[in-house]
Every structure is written in structure tokens, then in C-alpha cells.
Amino acid sequence: MLRYIARRLLIAIPTIILVSVLVFTLQQLLPGDPVLTMAGEERDPQVLAFLREKYRLNDPIPVQYFVWVGQVLQGNLGISLRTDIPVLKLILTKLPVTIELAIFAMIVALAIGIPAGIISAVKKGTAVDYATNVVALSGLSIPNFWLGILLIMLVSVQWQLLPASGFVPPSEDLWLNIKTMIMPAIVLGTGLAASLMRHTRSAMLGVLRSDYIRTARAKGLLGHVVIWKHALRNALMPIITLSTLLFGELLAGAVLTEQIFTIPGFGKLVVDAVFNRDYAVVQGVVLCTAVGFIFMNLLADILYVLVNPRLRHAR
């Protein structure tokens, strides 16, 4: 098991290097000159030259890359060109918020998506199945911002149950923190629940036809044991794949949802950075997201082994 994880980690290294090169290259291809943005109205050539020198923008591009990588490895993601705040610090203040939101959203998605998928698979071809599918399809089609606004109008304005927006750190007031997270998590989670439900349904339909399900029933096991133990365990692989990918996407930030609920997460950071050609921040965020994805993949690989004993001896 440990060897397996170590192997997976080693495989991740070239991926990370490739990602870093890509991130860096894409940055170079972006139109616009950050120095012009920084200098603002005052286009004094001397100032521009000074700034170019300061941020080593005159160096050959490969040199710039290695300088950047060296800094990154020391935990220095550079300084935001716009705000002069270290990128790492920016990320570290936004990331916990995004992670918290992602976890809440994922809980909502799993709690709705998996049971709904199982029920519609077991009741395939019945009214229950069609109803679940219609709801899921609407879940996929309803835009996040619309659902968000609707929720705010209903829950916050009409019923005054939850705060409409804003974010309170959990260290300050844990209960209020959770309350502010509920609606954004529902908005994000329901969208994901729909695709989770569809995948769970098709995985379960495949498994329910297999011989070992018939064996389980031949033992006299009751319906819920057959479904939740014997079938679900074998349907988990595609569910894990999708869940970890969805979680990775959540980590990249949910721009619209964060905007609606004014949550200071990753999404807003990225958008602001891109609009302001704040290269250092964009690089840092993209790199961070990519590493997040790689770790989610690693997590998926580990979970595969846990649910599928056949992989345990795989080389």
C-alpha cells in the first residue's frame, strides 16, 4: 500500500514539472504588458525600464522560468504586481475559504447525488426513476447565479433564516461561519449532485446486472444489504473518479457563486488577477490549482485501492 502511494507520488512529479512549464509559457503568451499597467498614466521610459529590470522581465525566458521555479520551491510565489502583497500570503488567506466551501458543496453533492442515483437505478423504468431524472436534469440546467439569487430572496429576504452574503472566519464565530456557507454550498452542491446522480445511476445499473448480485440475493440477503453493500461497493469506482474531479474543480474557485454571496475565495482572486494582468498571482493560483488536481488524482488512486481489492497487488 505504502509502495503504491509512493509510486503514485513519483508519477506526479513529471506532471507537476509539465504543469509549471505550461503555466509559465501561457503567461508569456498573454497579451498586454504588466509594466504598462503598473506604471499607470505616467509612461516615463526610465520608470518602465526600472520596473522591467526590477521584475527581471528583460532576462531570457528560460532564465525567467528557472528563477521562478527556484523561488517557488522556496515558497516564494512572487509578489502581486498590483497590490505588493506576497502571492503566497494572498493564496493562503483565500484558499481555506475555498476549501471550506468546496467541502460543504461536496457533502451536499454526495448526500443528494449518490442516494438519488441508487434509487433511480433500483427503480429503473418507474415513475420514481423518471422523476429523479427530471429533477437531476433541471439541476444541471439551472444556472448557479439564478439559484443563488432565488435562495437569497427566499431564505434570507423572505424568511430571514440565513445571512444573505458575507463571510465570517470560523475562528471568529463557527456557527455564523457555517450559516454563511450553507446557501453557497447548496448552490454549488446541487449542480454537482445532478452529474453525480447520473454517474451513480449508470454505474449501479451495470453492477445490479452482475452475477454476484444474484448470488447475494440467493443467500437471502435483504434488498438494502444487496444494494448498499454488494452493489454500491462495486459501483464506487466511477463515483470516486467523478467526485475527486469535481472537488478539484471546486478548488479552482467558483467565480459566480463567490460573487453572489460575496465570499472572498479563490474565484474572485483569479478574476481580479487576470483583469489586472497580475502575472504573479495568476501563476501562483493556477499552479496551486494544478497541484490540487494532482493531489485529488492521488486521492482517487488511493480510494480505488481501498474499494477494489483486485488493485492491491497491481504493480
Place this chain on the structure above:
Amino acid sequence: MINEAALRSRETDLAVDPLASPASEPLLRVENLSIRFDGAPKGINVVDDVSFSLAKGKTLCIVGESGCGKSVTALALMGLLPTPPARIVQGTAHFEGKDLLGLTERERADLRGNSTAMIFQEPMTSLNPAFTVGDQIAEGILRHRKVSKTEAWERALEMLRRVRIPAPEKRLRAYPHELSGGMRQRVMIAMALANDPQLLIADEPTTALDVTIQAQIISLIRRLQEESGMSMILITHDLGVVAEIADEVVVMYAGRVVESGSVEAIFEDPQHPYTIGLMGSVPSLGRRQGRLATIRGSVPPAELMPKGCRFTPRCPFAESRCATEPPPLVEATPKHHVRCWYAPLEQHRGAVS
């Protein structure tokens, strides 16, 4: 093909068998069972008016080509038929006085794996890949018996010993993918017998296995049956096995019983052209020259099924009446039933020629 020695030893067995009293109520009595699949042409049942009975401790073999309704019959008895698309149109199946087909799903689940058990054709896919062998045997024990988890695992270990699995302690913690096909079928048998069923249904338990393993599994099943005194329905198309272990034989063709009787009657004096064809020779027409080596063609699809005898298109003796009028199942000799207009065949063939 037919094991003469086995046949003879079977006869002597029967001669001294004190349980052969015909008056006792059978353990299982299936009457007029008909099953249809949704979407099949009107009036064409995949299992049509099937009746048979099985006494305590006896072995009934159901013989026939693939797709003749053997497995569907077995699954219906176990309550494992997917409904829909399958529907039981009519019939009863009395097991220990209860009609299996009239029980609620919960009552059937209480019987399954308990007093009735089943093993399947595909050992490679019949075990859940995600759980250990021990877990899968023990859960069936825990389902039907009031025992602790430890006791269930002990019982599972004992079962692995009984099915002659080497190093059973180790195998208990093994996953199915770590075992060979023959070993997996032994595990399936251990699982099925863990609660001492009175009836075991074995649906072609050796078809998917290597020939050498087949004999081992059959002799294992037979030995376990002798130890426990359970009754068995064995579905097979291996006539050698039938001759060796059957007490009663039911021959099915395209969903109907075409011939049934004791193993001696079927092998010594087969009456239905299909049975004769299955045996690949015509023992009771020994005076005649020639053989019926194979049966021509294959089972017709449901929409082309003849109105009369379903074997008509392939029958070497068929005449116009066969295609239109379904023959009844008649008692040709005592306890030996045949569904053919021309049974007993010797007389009719004699008259024709």
C-alpha cells in the same frame, strides 16, 4: 457417453434404498409452472406447463439444450427471476407444504440460502470481487442464524474444510480474484450449504470449468449430498453426469417437459425423439440399423415456434399432425411420461415401416 457401470451401481443402490416408498409427500412438487417474458409473442411461454416432483434426499436432473427453460425454471423456484420482464403466468411449487410462488418477497428471502440454496454456472463472476471469501460465506450464516460473528466465521471455516479447500484458514481471508475457477465454485458450494439446505439447485455447476475439475466438483457435490441427505436439482447437459447421479430425469425442450421418469427408464427406454437424439444413439431400437448421431438445426425463435409439438421442425419422425396439435404428456409406462404423439416410438415406427 453413458456410463454403464454408474447406471448399474445406481440400480443396485435403488434396490436396497428404504426411502423409495412412493407414498411419501415429495419435498418439492412443481405443478403446471408457466413463465413468459414480456414482449414474447402471445401464448409463447419460455417455460410452459412444467411439472415435476422431488423426494427427500433424491436427485433430479433437468436436461436440455441451452435456452430450453431449465435455468428460468430454477430461478423461478428460488425467486430470483427478474420480474419484469419475466412473469409467472400460472403454476404452483409446493416446498415443505408451502407454495413458494405464493409467498411474499420477504418470506422467500427467508427461505433463500436457508432451506433452499443455489449454485450457478459462472463461478468466475458469481462471487463479489470486493469482499473476502470468509465475509461472503459468513454473511449468509448471519442472515439466517442467530449466531455471533465469530461463530459465523468459524462455521465458514468449517464449510471451506468440508468443500476440501486447501489451507482454508488462509482462504477465508482471500479475495475471489486470488482463487481459481474450481476453487471459486467450491466457495460457492460452501456458501450454499452453510445453512444446511434441504434443497440444493445446481445450475450447470461445472459447465464453465476445466474437464478435470468438473469431475472433482461433481463428486464433491455428490459426497456432500450423501453426508447431509439433502435433495438436489441438477441442471446439466452432460448425460454422463446424469447417468451417474440422477434418480429422476426431466428432459426439457423449448420450455416444455418432453419426457420425465426414473434415470433407468430414461436411459434404457427413451421415448421422445428429442431424448433419443440427445443420447446420440437409439438403444431401444437396437434391432434397427443406423444411428441418430445429432439433432438437426436449433431451437426455433419464439416467433417461429410451431403451434403443436415444439420439436416438430427438427424431429425425424414428425408428421403433419405434430405441427398443429400439441401432444399431451402421457404415461408411457408407469412413472415414465412422454410428450409425443408417437410414443412409444417402437410400436409406431414398427407400424409405419
